[in-house]
Amino acid sequence: MPYNPWASYWHNPWYNRLITQQHAVQIALQRIPGQVIRVEMDTENGILVYEVNIRTAYGVYEVKVNAANGAIVDIDFDND
Template sequence: MLFPFYNLWDNYWRQYRINAETAIQTALQRVPGQVIRVEVDTEDGLLVYEIYIRTTSGIIYEVTIDANTGEILEVDRQND
């Protein structure tokens, strides 16, 4: 194998990173509604999912989830 470290990193991410579906389900447990956008980003060196949810009352929230642990880091109400 020419690049064994790629395989090592691939296995790391498979073992420790949660997938987008898990992040979405976690966010919906905190803020019920319709998911309108999902982004992967970094914040303070952490890989995070940013999930935007519209509630039944029309308010949009951004739920930030640690992509490694699945922990909800922040819930922000978006300004109109």
């Protein structure tokens, strides 16, 4: 069976306690208002996060929201 890095999350009883994708988007938009262009789940330093990409008039921001507690972990800006 191929290695699946998400398997430990999907089969973990704590997975049901994660915030929803919609809640992560709301949290990100409160910090960076704009148009959401992509949302995906990833890990950041061992923490499961939602990466919310938001387009603004100034460029695109990537807001990383902790999937367990809704805290903003990081905000990156790309003005290209």
